[in-house]
Amino acid sequence: MTDETVTTDESVSTESEITPEIDPDPASASDLESDQPSAATTSTDRNGTTESAGFNTTESSVGEAIIEARDINVWYDDVQALTDITMDIPEQGVTAMIGPSGCGKSTFLRCINRMNDLIDAARVDGDLSLAGKNVYDSDVDPVALRRRVGMVFQKPNPFPKSIYDNVAYGLKIQDVDGDHDEIVENALRKAALWDEVSGRLDESGLELSGGQQQRLCIARAIAPDPEVLLMDEPASALDPVATSQIEDLIDSLAEEYTVVIVTHNMQQAARISDKTAVFLTGGELVEFDDTQKIFENPDNQRVEDYITGKFG
Amino acid sequence: MATDTNTNTNTETASGFGEVSRIRGVVFRYVLLVATLSGLVSLGMLLTNVAVDAIRPFSADPGWYATYLVAFLCPSVLVGLFLYSNNRDALAVGVEGLFVPIAGLFGAGTLLLLFEAIAFYVWFAWIAAIAVPALVYAGCRALDLSTRTRTIAVLVIGWIALLGVPVSRFVAVPDTLPLTIESIPSHVLTLLVLGIPEYIQFHVLTIPNRYLTYLFTLALPAALYMGHRVRHKESWRFGLLTSALVIIAALSVVFQIVLPPGTVLILVLAAAVPTAYYVVMTIRHRPDVRIGLLFPAVIVVGALLGRALVWLLGMDGPTAWIDMAFLTSTPSGMPKTTGINPALVGSLLLMVVVIASSFPLGVGAAVYLEEYAPDTWYTRFIQLNISNLAGVPSVVYGLLGLGLFINLGGFSGQTVSIAGTTVTLSGLPAGSLLAGGLAISLLILPIVIISSQEAIRSVPDSLRQASFGMGATQWQTIKNVVLPRSIPGILTGTILAIGRAVGETAPLIMVLAADFKVTPPTSLFDKTSALPLQVYNWAFLPDEAFRHGVLAAGVVTMIVVLLSINSIAIVVRNKYETEQQ
Ligand SMILES: Nc1ncnc2c1ncn2[C@@H]1O[C@H](COP(=O)(O)OP(=O)(O)OP(=O)(O)O)[C@@H](O)[C@H]1O
Ligand SMILES: [Mg+2]
Numbered sequence: 003m004t005d006e007t008v009t010t011d012e013s014v015s016t017e018s019e020i021t022p023e024i025d026p027d028p029a030s031a032s033d034l035e036s037d038q039p040s041a042a043t044t045s046t047d048r049n050g051t052t053e054s055a056g057f058n059t060t061e062s063s064v065g066e067a068i069i070e071a072r073d074i075n076v077w078y079d080d081v082q083a084l085t086d087i088t089m090d091i092p093e094q095g096v097t098a099m100i101g102p103s104g105c106g107k108s109t110f111l112r113c114i115n116r117m118n119d120l121i122d123a124a125r126v127d128g129d130l131s132l133a134g135k136n137v138y139d140s141d142v143d144p145v146a147l148r149r150r151v152g153m154v155f156q157k158p159n160p161f162p163k164s165i166y167d168n169v170a171y172g173l174k175i176q177d178v179d180g181d182h183d184e185i186v187e188n189a190l191r192k193a194a195l196w197d198e199v200s201g202r203l204d205e206s207g208l209e210l211s212g213g214q215q216q217r218l219c220i221a222r223a224i225a226p227d228p229e230v231l232l233m234d235e236p237a238s239a240l241d242p243v244a245t246s247q248i249e250d251l252i253d254s255l256a257e258e259y260t261v262v263i264v265t266h267n268m269q270q271a272a273r274i275s276d277k278t279a280v281f282l283t284g285g286e287l288v289e290f291d292d293t294q295k296i297f298e299n300p301d302n303q304r305v306e307d308y309i310t311g312k313f314g
Numbered sequence: 315m316a317t318d319t320n321t322n323t324n325t326e327t328a329s330g331f332g333e334v335s336r337i338r339g340v341v342f343r344y345v346l347l348v349a350t351l352s353g354l355v356s357l358g359m360l361l362t363n364v365a366v367d368a369i370r371p372f373s374a375d376p377g378w379y380a381t382y383l384v385a386f387l388c389p390s391v392l393v394g395l396f397l398y399s400n401n402r403d404a405l406a407v408g409v410e411g412l413f414v415p416i417a418g419l420f421g422a423g424t425l426l427l428l429f430e431a432i433a434f435y436v437w438f439a440w441i442a443a444i445a446v447p448a449l450v451y452a453g454c455r456a457l458d459l460s461t462r463t464r465t466i467a468v469l470v471i472g473w474i475a476l477l478g479v480p481v482s483r484f485v486a487v488p489d490t491l492p493l494t495i496e497s498i499p500s501h502v503l504t505l506l507v508l509g510i511p512e513y514i515q516f517h518v519l520t521i522p523n524r525y526l527t528y529l530f531t532l533a534l535p536a537a538l539y540m541g542h543r544v545r546h547k548e549s550w551r552f553g554l555l556t557s558a559l560v561i562i563a564a565l566s567v568v569f570q571i572v573l574p575p576g577t578v579l580i581l582v583l584a585a586a587v588p589t590a591y592y593v594v595m596t597i598r599h600r601p602d603v604r605i606g607l608l609f610p611a612v613i614v615v616g617a618l619l620g621r622a623l624v625w626l627l628g629m630d631g632p633t634a635w636i637d638m639a640f641l642t643s644t645p646s647g648m649p650k651t652t653g654i655n656p657a658l659v660g661s662l663l664l665m666v667v668v669i670a671s672s673f674p675l676g677v678g679a680a681v682y683l684e685e686y687a688p689d690t691w692y693t694r695f696i697q698l699n700i701s702n703l704a705g706v707p708s709v710v711y712g713l714l715g716l717g718l719f720i721n722l723g724g725f726s727g728q729t730v731s732i733a734g735t736t737v738t739l740s741g742l743p744a745g746s747l748l749a750g751g752l753a754i755s756l757l758i759l760p761i762v763i764i765s766s767q768e769a770i771r772s773v774p775d776s777l778r779q780a781s782f783g784m785g786a787t788q789w790q791t792i793k794n795v796v797l798p799r800s801i802p803g804i805l806t807g808t809i810l811a812i813g814r815a816v817g818e819t820a821p822l823i824m825v826l827a828a829d830f831k832v833t834p835p836t837s838l839f840d841k842t843s844a845l846p847l848q849v850y851n852w853a854f855l856p857d858e859a860f861r862h863g864v865l866a867a868g869v870v871t872m873i874v875v876l877l878s879i880n881s882i883a884i885v886v887r888n889k890y891e892t893e894q895q
Contacts, residue, residue, distance in 0.1 A: 120782060122689065149785030159776040162799060172784045175794065177461065222784065 034247035042053060042102070042207070045140045068230065068260050069114060070095040074128035075108050076118065076285070083109045084285040091277075096252060097223055098271035098293065101281030102308070107264040108156075112282070114262065115151040116144040132230070149176055152223035152259075156235040158215035160222070165199050168218055170209040172226035193221035194251050213244025220251065231255060233263040237270065246257050249274050272297050280305045361873070367635070367866030379875060381623045386616035393612045401605060408609030414592045415610070418585030420878055425580050427659050428666075431834045434576075435515060438527040447472030478509035514641040524576035525568070525661065533564035536583050540591065560587055594595040636867035637656070641819055645848065649859035653867055657848035659834035660747070661875065664844055665816055667751025673808055675755075676762030679803075680682035682765070684770040703720035704760035712824030715753025720744050720825065743828045745841040753825045754818060758811040765807025769800040802890030806883045817872060819846040845872045 046290060053192045067090035076084040084106045093098045099107045109118070118124040129136050140311050149172075151281040160168050171188045172178070186203075190196040199210070207218055216236055223231060233252070236244040236281070252274050255261055265271050271278055272293060279290040282304055289296060289305045397405035415799075429437070450471045454464040505513045537560035545553025563586065567578040597604045624631065635649075643653025687693040717723055719742045726741040742749040773796050774807070781791040822844050835842040849868040852860050 115783065117779070117783060120779075145785055145787050147785075153783035155776065155779060155783070156777060159774075159780040161777060161780065161795060171781075171786075171794070175781075175786045175790045176786065219780070222780075226784070273837060 017052070020022040032254075034145070040131035043220070053227055054167045056060045066093055067091060068133055070129075070131045071110075071113070072131075073132060074110070074113055074126065076106070076113065076120070076127070076252045077125045082285060084113075087285075087287045089279060089287060091262060093260050094256060095276040096256045096263060096274050097184060098275035098278045099262070099264045099281060100266070100268065100271050100278060100308075102283055103266075105281040105283050106285040107217060107281055108234050109285070111153075111234055111262065111264055113305065114230070114232055117148075117153070119144050149226065150228050151230045151232060154216070154219050154223050154231070154233040154236045158212060158219050158239065160215050160218050162208055163204060164204045165210070165218060166203040166209050169221045169225050171222055176226050178226055186221075189221040189225035190250070191254065192244055193217045194247055195221055211244075213247065216240060216244070216248065216250070219311045220248070224255065228259070230260045231264065233261065235264050238266065245270070268297075280308065282308065362871075364866045364869050367862055368870040369634040369636065370632050371635075372632070373544060373630075377627065378624050378629040378631050380476050381627065381629060382620040383402070385620040385623055386613070390609070390613045393609050396605060397609055401603065404603040404606030405609065405891045406606070407600065407603045408606035411589075411592060411596065412610040412613060413606050415585050415589040415614075418588050419581070422581045422584035425584060426577060427655075427662055429580070429822035431659050431836060433665060433836070434527045436511075439514035440510040441443050441531040442514060443475045446475035446510065474506065475510050478512070479506050491581065522796045523580060524574070528576050528579045529564055532583055533561065533579060536587065537564070539562050540587065543591075547599075547600060556591075563587070592887045634867075635863040636870050640864075640867055641871070646832075649857055649864050652860075652864055654845070654848055654871055656832060656834045656843050657843040657868075658871065658875075660842035661816055661845040663747055663814060663835060663842065664751050664754065665879075667747060667838070668754050668812055668815060669808075671752060672755040672759050672812075673760050676759050677766050677804055679759075679763045680766030680770055681792060681797075684767050686790065690763050700760050700763055704764060707820075708757055708818050709824070710754060711757040714822030715743065715749065715756055715821055715825045718754050718756075719749045723881040743841070746839045747835045747842040748838040750822055750842060750844065753821045754815045757818060757821055761811040761814075765811065766800070766804045769803025769807065770796060772803060782793045802887055806887045809879060809883040809886065811884070813876050816844075816847055816879070817876055819850055822847050823850070845875065 014131075069091035071087050071089050071091075074084055074087040075082065087110060099110065101107055101249055109124075112118045113126055113130055114125075114132070114137075128138075130138060132147070132151070135142065137144075161170070161171060166186055167174075169189050170182050172181050173185060187196060187200075190199065195214060198214060199205075199218075207215065210218060216239070217310065220233075220236070236252075237248045240248065249270065252261055252263065256274075256276075263271075263275065275293045277291065278296040279295040280288050280296060280300075280302075282288045289300055289302045291301075296305065297309060300309065353846070382542075394405065394408075397408060447468050451464065451468050452466055459467070504517055508516070537557040541553040541557030543553075544556040560583075560683050563582050566580055567582060568575045570578060572578075593607060596607060623664050640653050641658060642655050643651060644656055645654070646652045683693065683697065720726065722739055722741040725739050727739065730739050731737070742752075777795050777799065778791055781795045787796070826842060826844060826847060845868065849865060849872060852865045852868060855861060
């Protein structure tokens with residue numbers, strides 16, 4: 003963890019220690035369940051028990067909730083983009099978000115690291131806590147928050163700087179101690195890019211191919227060692243080979259980091275994620291459960307239709 | 315007949331495509347061509363006319379032309395054609411190779427003119443004072459000290475180096491100090507009290523002379539820089555060798571007696587060193603195009619040969635109005651001996667003032683408006699007004715400058731009493747370098763702001779997002795992402811605006827003294843002349859020679875200055891454009 007830079011760290015770590023004891027897993031699961039019907043359609047009742055059972059097993063396998071969203075509503079000017087989103091994202095696992103275009107997946111991702119603050123029109127309402135601390139509290143510095151939550155964007159956006167400087171950017175601005183050369187090398191290795199660029203670290207990052215650029219952006223995001231990694235369709239512009247490289251990468255990253263990934267690719271979500279959240283048009287979270295359950299036996303008819311491609 | 319047309323139509327219909335009339339398009343295209351050509355031709359005619367007046371090409375011996383034709387023009391053209399037909403890349407390299415020494419000579423000339431106005435010991439004193447905190451900074455970096463320690467060290471030591479220890483101003487220091495071992499403590503004390511610039515100017519004036527000053531402040535950094543560059547491209551041995559060579563060249567200029575060593579030193583550093591670097595690098599790294607270097611070589615050798623021949627044969631070149639003497643002498647009543655030097659130096663110094671005042675202000679305002687300002691009705695109002703200000707006639711800016719900087723809005727000369735002490739307010743001296751420079755700055759400020767805003771706006775938002783997403787603050791994002799990306803555009807816009815402004819006459823007539831000024835300004839508050847003013851003055855002198863010859867020479871000087879400024883902008887843009895690909 004990046005201890006020095008985050009002001010709220012002390013209180014956060016203690017709270018997150020306590021949270022699981024006071025609020026054990028089944029409770030938070032039912033919490034979510036009770037919210038679900040209001041957003042989703044009628045069919046939840048029938049499967050209520052199954053859902054909570056499945057939820058439990060996964061939680062123990064991938065870790066406790068690190069991100070807890072409660073009744074998040076987002077408006078752009080007067081248009082509502084997210085409606086009453088409540089979900090718990092588990093630590094050290096991959097959580098996928100799928101849904102048709104414009105349903106608010108990116109918006110939700112931006113809620114987590116408060117990138118919505120940068121959009122004048124956006125207004126966020128509700129609680130979202132990271133490791134027990136509500137990030138929308140007035141004493142939270144969004145800059146400090148973003149140092150704990152890395153983000154990879156839909157389109158590769160390396161800086162017009164050298165490969166080395168790209169990866170070292172976070173280290174530089176966050177004033178990270180330690181051997182930067184070593185950290186950069188490690189980040190590039192984790193991003194499966196080291197072998198391709200080790201001999202030309204001082205060339206411009208823009209000289210890389212699209213897939214390499216995206217991996218460079220991933221290396222840049224993980225170099226300062228964030229706790230959570232948000233990825234907004236990281237493979238949407240890539241060919242199948244680069245995509246599978248990135249998927250492997252996400253798989254290995256999930257051992258250390260909490261990864262939240264938006265994707266339009268059902269197979270991808272099924273392959274790499276432990277949990278899946280399905281958003282549907284109107285900005286509602288229709289179903290959130292173990293990936294296997296969502297893909298094999300979703301509770302909600304609309305989710306099933308969406309996954310099988312009946313509408314989208 | 316009828317059958318013919320019929321068949322025609324039939325084939326057309328059969329193939330399915332008719333013909334679409336393009337007459338209007340063709341007419342439009344040629345109208346545009348004519349418009350462009352007539353603009354170019356009339357501009358060309360104007361410039362030729364002025365150039366003919368200034369250079370008087372018909373006053374030369376026909377033999378003079380013949381000699382240069384044989385020695386210089388023919389070989390150059392032949393080599394040029396040969397390269398053009400065989401290896402165009404090589405020709406491009408050749409033209410570039412010609413450009414390097416010419417640009418170097420230009421730079422050297424500018425430096426010499428500027429150094430004429432700045433006393434060399436003042437220059438030396440300030441460079442020495444700035445070098446100290448710079449060295450401290452480099453040392454801190456090498457020792458890997460934290461940013462805070464670094465900042466504090468540089469600030470404290472920089473302050474002492476520039477201004478002396480703050481409280482010690484009350485300590486009395488001796489007026490003169492002997493340079494002996496015993497007086498070292500008093501030297502140290504004086505240094506601490508006064509700071510380096512004052513200490514050097516008033517106590518060790520005997521040490522540097524012009525040549526030594528340039529050796530330490532220009533040749534040494536140049537040698538280090540060239541060594542660094544070469545080390546990057548080759549090996550550290552080569553780098554060391556390069557540094558040594560530059561130093562040797564700088565030292566060896568004392569062995570010639572034609573020109574003062576300081577002058578030759580600047581010529582060597584600005585023209586010879588870059589040229590040698592370019593030639594060596596081309597020969598070593600671009601074997602396929604190095605033949606192109608033949609082109610500048612033939613041109614230079616041909617020019618020297620031609621010069622030697624006409625001198626040996628005793629043939630006279632054109633008795634041009636514009637020549638070295640014209641650039642270096644002061645204005646006088648005689649057309650033959652008059653010169654443009656104070657105006658030229660004045661304009662260059664005005665440019666320095668304009669850059670120093672409008673660049674930080676303009677870029678700062680642009681950064682604020684683009685990156686920080688909220689989108690409210692009053693920012694939009696300010697924005698609109700900046701655009702409008704760019705269209706205000708320059709004479710109005712002249713009046714504004716006069717009213718603001720010299721008359722202090724009418725308060726100049728009035729007395730105010732603050733806490734018992736009476737102070738007489740006074741604006742900048744009329745006609746001073748500072749007042750003129752500030753007036754021109756006002757004029758171009760809106761243009762600098764607008765072009766900088768455009769450059770900043772062209773930085774893709776995805777880069778800002780990336781930076782913010784990494785947990786950068788706004789300031790870090792601007793410093794590390796936005797500015798580096800937009801600086802080429804900012805520079806291009808600003809340089810073009812400054813070029814435009816330096817030729818501006820109206821504000822200068824308002825602010826600067828319209829009378830002749832025979833020496834270049836030596837301080838910011840000194841009266842100055844400027845190129846457009848000088849030209850304006852000559853235009854109304856009764857003597858025919860002034861109104862035709864000298865005036866034309868002045869115009870040519872001014873145009874050359876402006877074109878050089880514009881070409882700097884082009885070079886800057888091209889350099890960054892290729893770098894950012
Ligand atoms: N900056 C913005 N200003 C105004 N409205 C916005 C903005 N960004 C998103 N929206 C709106 O919010 C809604 C959700 O957008 P969002 O980008 O979150 O969708 P998404 O699920 O990520 O879609 P996609 O899969 O196409 O990326 C859309 O209706 C969109 O029009
Ligand atoms: Mg999106």
